[in-house]
Amino acid sequence: MAANFEITCPCCETLIIVDRITGEILLHKQKEKATKESFDAMVSKLEAQKSEAAKRFEKQLESQKDRARILEEKFKEAMQRAEKDDKPLINPMDMD
Numbered sequence: 001m002a003a004n005f006e007i008t009c010p011c012c013e014t015l016i017i018v019d020r021i022t023g024e025i026l027l028h029k030q031k032e033k034a035t036k037e038s039f040d041a042m043v044s045k046l047e048a049q050k051s052e053a054a055k056r057f058e059k060q061l062e063s064q065k066d067r068a069r070i071l072e073e074k075f076k077e078a079m080q081r082a083e084k085d086d087k088p089l090i091n092p093m094d095m096d
Contacts, residue, residue, distance in 0.1 A: 004026060005018040017027040037045075 004020055007016045007018065008014070009016065013031040015027070015029045015031075016025060018024070019026055
């Protein structure tokens with residue numbers, strides 16, 4: 001029954017040991033942070049992200065160009081079908 005409480009913070013993962021009887025904090029140990037990357041590693045990672053973003057941009061740009069061409073073809077097909085159609089248009093308001 002004399003064991004102390006061991007509490008781990010869910011946010012920062014700090015270990016806190018509290019005395020069961022007095023409620024005093026006996027130990028406060030923070031989680032060790034990961035080693036920091038070197039400046040060169042961070043620069044190379046940033047360059048990789050930049051090139052990836054450029055590739056995605058180019059891909060989207062190409063798809064937009066292709067999309068415009070496809071829409072133009074569909075429009076032309078619809079116009080040809082409309083010209084071939086000999087039926088007169090009926091206004092739904094005239095049906096009364």
